[in-house]
Amino acid sequence: MKFAKRLQQIKPSPTMAMAAKAKAMLAKGIPITDFGLGEPDFNTPDVAAEAGIRAIQQGFTKYTPPSGTEELKEAVCRKLKIENNLDYDKKEIIVSCGAKHTLYNIAQVLFERGDEVIVPAPYWVSYPDQVLLNDATPVIVETREEDQFLMTPEQLKRAITPRTKAVILNYPSNPTGSAYTGKHLEALADVLLDAPVWIISDEIYEKFIYDGVAHTSIASLNPELKRKTIVVNGVSKAYAMTGWRIGYAAGPKEMIDAMGMVQSQSTSNPTSISQKAAAAALLGGAPFIKTMVDEFDKRRLLIVERLNQIPGIRCSRPMGSFYVFPNVKGLMGTGYKAHQINHSTDLATFLLEEGGISTIPGEAFGIDGYLRLSYAVSRDVLNEGLQKLKNAILKLS
Secondary structure: OOOOHHHHHOOOOHHHHHHHHHHHHHHOOOOOEEOOOOOOOOOOOHHHHHHHHHHHHOOOOOOOOOOOOHHHHHHHHHHHHHHHOOOOOHHHEEEEOOHHHHHHHHHHHHOOOOOEEEEEEOOOOHHHHHHHHOOOEEEEEEOOHHHOOOOOHHHHHHHOOOOEEEEEEEOOOOOOOOOOOHHHHHHHHHHHOOOOOEEEEEOOOOOOEOOOOOOOOHHHOOHHHHHOEEEEEEOOOOOOOHHHOOEEEEOOHHHHHHHHHHHHOOOOOOOHHHHHHHHHHHHHOHHHHHHHHHHHHHHHHHHHHHHOOOOOOEOOOOOEOOEEOOEOHHHOOOEEOOEEOOOHHHHHHHHHHHHOEEOEEHHHHOOOOEEEEEOOOOHHHHHHHHHHHHHHHOOOO
16 A cells, blocks of 8 residues: 655654553553653643533534634633733634644645745654645754753854745743743844744743743734734643643734635534633633642752752753753663663663653654653652652663
8 A cells, every 4th residue: 555755754753652652561550650741630620621511511512613613712812912912803813623733734824845944953743744744844953951942043043044934933842841031032033023934933831931931922022023923822731621622823814714724624623612611711711720830830840859869860940831851961871781871762761661650752852862751740740750760760870
């Protein structure tokens, strides 16, 4: 059987592959502490869950407009105005089946053969493959730990060519937890204002930001920037609604119309019930967010402190998200029994098989010598898992 050539350019999600291996070990009765999770461990807030239940009970279970309900679009516009200082009309909003679907719609509309798309590394695993699936070329810009894994204006300027169609910004970041402040974004904006490129601003982790730092959307800095920016967000992370699959984008009407046309021929509308729940979350979920983020902040401080006590590991304190991205280069060249640690994938495999700890290797995100650990687990699980991790690391020599 012959498949399309485009499939040869991409690979299965490494995060999903590690998760599958961990689940297979669990099925055999082997206890695993999972630090690979990319979702909050909190339950969906009652205000959203109850709205979903009412939607079912009241028969709101039919098709909606392909690009989302008016009710949810109004809630998104209100959120963007109040929280991000961004004015959008409902015609400039599209609701999709999660932020990943939103990003894929953008890629379908914008990218084609010959285009280049700037992707700072470390990157979320789907960015390069979504570019490749649409016949364009990802241009990877390798950021540095000493720059908090933030792309500098100089790096951005060097990466832009006449073939550049877009740049993808993700802040706070998956996997590093780094976040562009308003000052950082203004410096990038100085480069982007005069460049004929789109800005894809993935802000799905905007609520997970700490140390008194405020989230700033690049689209809010300048009207001209707003006209060339597509803001991507959703309810999955902020409201612990990963399974409800609701993401959205805000941008110029012609872009949103084009994305709606693609969506109408692929998925049609997002789930009607989920849209009701998402609207309720956006309108009444603020107290839930504060409770959850306060707890995540405590876990963030705990995991950073504990990781820095382990020989061979160095972990800076991330500004946002619910991930840490420790430097494990000090463990390269070590080994234990049949395990030889030359790359972060080797270390992740060793930790899973010998320590019962699931992590994600940095290579999955475009950079070796690091691991991604999620602290979206209870503090009891964190403490237990970090002790297991330390015990496993101490076996290496």
